[in-house]
Amino acid sequence: MNLRKTLIAASLAAMSAGIAMAAEPLMAAGQAQSSPQETASLIAKLMSQRGNHGLVADHGFVVASEHPGVVGTKIHRVNHTFKNVRVWSSESVVVTNDAGSIVSESISERRQGLGLGLGQSFAGKAGTDIDVNPRISGKQATDLVVSKLAPTGTHIVPPKAELIIYPVMKTVRVASAVNKAEAALNAMDLEEVVDHYELAYFVQTRMTSNGRPNLNDSIVSATDGHLIKQWSAMHTVVGVGHSEYNGDVPINTTLSGGTYQMIDASRGTGGTYGAMAITNANHTTSAGSVYTNSTNTWGDGQNYISGGSTTNANxxxxxxxxxWGLMNTYDMLTNTLGWQSLDGVNTATYIAAHVNSNYDNAYYSDTCKCMYIGDGSSFTSLGSIDVIGHEMSHGVTASTSNLTYSGESGGLNESNSDIGGEMVEAYARNGGTGTTIPGGNDWMMGVEISKTGTPLRWMYKPSKDGSSPNAWSSTVGNLDVHYSSGPNNRMYYFLSQGSNATSSSDYYSAYLTKSPAAMTGIGNDKAYRIWFKASTTKFTASTNYADARSKVLAAAQELYGVGSKEAIAVQRAYAAINVGTDIDETGGAPGPVTISSPANVTVAAGSAASFSVSASSGTAPYSYKWYRNGVLISGASSATYSFTAQSTDNGAVFKVTVTDSATTPTTATSGNATLTVTTGGTATETMVNGGFESGTSPWTGNTGDIGTWSGEPAATGTKDAWMGGNGSAITETLSQTVSIPSTATSATLTFALHIDTAESGSTAYDKLTVKVKNTAGTVLQTLATYTNVNAASGYQTRTFDLSAYKGQTVQVSFSETEDSSLQTSFVLDNVSLMVK
Structure with missing residues (x-):
């Protein structure tokens, strides 16, 4: 199942009219939430479209949240369900207008492998009809997590356990990147597919342990309680105020009974304190109470003296x-974008200062939807303007895309906050007023809190910190999210400020190969409008770098037009970090996709016939559909189509269509190619049910591997044998006994084999061996051994001569062995033994 996320239905032109060239708010403030009747109507519309997406009656939808869109629209975050259980990270972002009509839908579809009725399982390959009845309780799952994380910890809020269906993902290469070296891969060369599903619990624990916050999210098996995945949920890093980093600044306070409170009644409503507020944690992990003072002059402008009072001037x-940071974050979002507070509907938040003792951290907590600031030890007080803007931006993410805080999506989550922090800094440095975001930020996160002047992160060249990459690679998702954010931070810098053509410059990218070598930036205001529109109205929780590029580009095209300098800048900025290919700034949008025509093929009966094409122009990656005599060939979706030709295939005509992945895709159709099959004698098929279309007989061994798998489509027909793909230590076999006549002049074994893997490098961890055995099971010959190192997109046809076994009855045996981690799938189809 291809999970490259797509945008379905272009947004109405009215959504972006008036926004493209003017500095106007993107979002409409204070919109009423949908009524139950409006929500039910939306669900009904989505349910009516299930057939268009290959879904069945057990697939459903649940509106999880809603936030404002542009004037006249609303944004709905809709979870996908199967048998009323949420499918993790399978969701839609749906834009509706005032009439309730769907304007656009951004989909992350991860449940199409469910509901095919192929048997029930708690942990099944894509295609199983998963059993949603857990064997352990949510409390048992929670207790297992707590016992491992902090058995003596104290819960800040009660833990939560939600039953989910968890798609275990794997990354595969697209057809055009099959033969690329690992170092040459671009983010657009890979796609995520479902490997298998597990019934699980999503466990949220928010604790303190040893005086420190311990906030985690965990995925726990609902069958035996084993930990599937885990990640940190702690998103880190007008009176007169004498601030430490910004001189004397105006701050809004409230006078009550002769005492001034640090509550800003003009910003935000509701929440814990009725408006934006600052509290004193006083070296604990709780919020404490709101700051008060007898006068309306606050602070001494000096770094906190460790061990001193938290309530005196210092x-x-x-x-x-x-x-000061909270006010500017609120004003930047509201005045430039129309987005009120963190959730877009003006719900007040707060910041707790002096959390813990000598604490070198600042973090956002989804428990309180608030921020905590430490006093620092290696750092000075962690309340600089960009750090506050960063942490508050985590609140915006939590209210919109809710990017999962691990892997590539976690890096984008952190990058979104770095971007927000820099834009708040730019706004504040220029007076904190106006409807546009000017320049003036330093593009270095947290430089003010550093005692040495070394920032936490360099946006323009992330590698200066010694850990963050400057560009995407296939391993970026394995990094800590504070490092995997690096490439996207650099992309945003280039989008706003442009690049430098001098190779020794910190602002140079070797991936920019088009003209001019130094790309042109579009400034903070336009860059942030594009980014904010994409992140709040198109991103889903599982958005990765490749998906981000397509959605940021779509946002730029909606705001400023297809082929606009802003849309070109997005493509060049992502190309600069190895996500997509570079284009000329004056060249406009790429042309339509083109395709070569396959050559005519002549083969002997029983031999492999192979047709190949190459695509160019347009926007990679490309998708392919092969046709035989005008009829679509199921599962033939790569640049090469191979199968074992029979005499009945003589004269068959083949062609292929290719579609690019542009926001408005283009499709090209190849010319026809004719297959000629020579007979030179009559060949007889001795392998029975070699295409697996007739069930499992007469195959023996792990016949449960035979079936229809949306995650591993057949080479031809609808069924194949999916061996492996477990990610655990296991051995699987499939064998068939055949007799080769003593009078045979030839005996040719062929089969189509597809290999994909989550392993990396040149070490063979998982393998498939092809053997010939006698009827007693003794190995007569090992024909071949394939491993994870041989992984490639699409099927390859393998051919072997078995004429040495004429006059014998033998077993043709396929045996797969995986190690204890990281799956490799060996997928067989069209097994044939032609005898003359």
């Missing part, structure tokens, strides 16, 4: 830093 300075 202790108040951290609160001044926090209030």
């Amino acid at each position: 202790g108040q300075t951290a609160a001044v830093n926090a209030m």
Whole structure:
């Protein structure tokens, strides 16, 4: 199943009219939430479209949240379900207008492998009808997590356990990248597919342990309680205030009974304190109480003295830093984008200063939807303007895309906050007023809190920190999210400020190969409008780098037009980090996709016939559909189509269509190619049910591997044998006994084999051996051994001469062995033994 996320239905032109060239708000403030009747109507519309997406009656939809869109629209985050259980990271972002009509839908589809009725399982390959009845309880799952993380910890809030269906993903190469070296891969060369499903619990634990916050999200098997995945949920890093980093700044406070409170009644409503507020944690992990003062002059502008009072002038300075940062974050979002507070509907938040003792961290917590600031030890007080903007941006993410905080999506989550922090800094440095975001930020996260002047991150060249990459690679998702954010941070810098053509410059990218070598930036204001539109109205929780590029480009095209300088800048900025290919700035959008025509093929009966084409222009990656005599060939979806030709195939005509992945895709159709099959004697097929279309007989061994798998489509027909793909230590076999006549002049074994893997490098961890055995099971010959190193997109036809076994009855045996981690799938189809 191809999981490259797509945008379905272009947004109405009215959505972006008036926004493209003017600095106007993107979002409409204060919209009413949908009524139950409106929500039910939306669900009904989505349910009516299930057939268009290959879904069945057990597939459903649940609206999880809603936030404002542009004037006249609403944005709905819709979870996908199967048998009323949420399918993790399978979701839609649906834009509706005031009439309730669907304007656009951005889909992350991860459940199409469910519901095919091929047997029930708790942990099944794509295609199983999964059993949704757990064998352990949510409390048992939670207890297992707590016992491993912090058995003596204290819960800040009660833990939660939600039953889910968890798609275990794997990454495969697209057809055009099959033969690329690992180092040459571009983000667009890979796609995510479902390997298998597991019934699981999503467990959220929010604890303190040893005086420190311990916030985690875990995926736990609902069958035996083993931990499937885990990641941290801690998203880190007008009176007069004497601030530490910004001089004397105006801060809004409230006078109550002769006492000033650090509550800004003009920003935000509701929440814990009725408006934006700053509290004093006083070296604990709780929020504490709102800051108060007898006068409306706060702080001394000096770094907090460790061990001192948190309420005197020196202790108040951290609160001044926090209030100034919170006010500017609110104003930047509201005045430039129309987005109120963190959730878009003006719900108030707060910041707790002086959390823990000598604590070198600042973090956002989804428990309180608030921020905590430490006093620092290696750092100074962590309340600089960009750090506050960063943490508050985590709140915006939590209210919109909710990017999963691990892998590539986790890196994008962190990058979104770095981008937000820099834009808040730019806005604040220029007076904190106006409807546009000017320049003026330093593009270095947290430089003010560093005692040495070394920032936490360099946006323009992430590798300066010694750990963050400058560009995407296939391993970027394995990094800590604070490092995997690096490439996207650099992309955003280039989008806003442009690049440098001098190879020794910190602002140079070797991936920019078109003209001019130094790409042109579009400035902070346009860059952030594009990014914010994409992240709030198109991103889903599982968006990765490749998906981000397509959705940021779509946002630029909606705001400024297809082929606009802004859309070109997006393509060049992502190309600069090895996500997509570079284009000329003056060349406009890429032309339509083109395709070569396959050559005519002549083969002997029983031999492999192979047709190949190459695609160019358009926007990679490409998708292929092969046709035989005008009829679509199921599962033939790569640049090469191979199968074992029989005499009845003589004269068959083949062609292929190719579609690119542009926002508005283009399709090209090849010319026809004719297959000529020579007979030179009559060949007889001795292998029975070699295409697996007739069930499992007469195959023996792990016949459960035979079936229809949406994650591993057949080479021809609808069925294949999917061996492996487990990611655990296991051996699987499939064998068939055949007799080769003593009078045979030839005996040719062929089969189509597709290999994909989650392994990397040149070490053979998982393998498939092809053997000939006698009827007693003794190995007569090992014909071949294939491993994870041989992984490639599409099927390859393998051919072997078995004439040495004429006059014998033998077993043709396929045996697969995996090690204890990281799956490799060996997928067989069209097994044939032609005898003359």
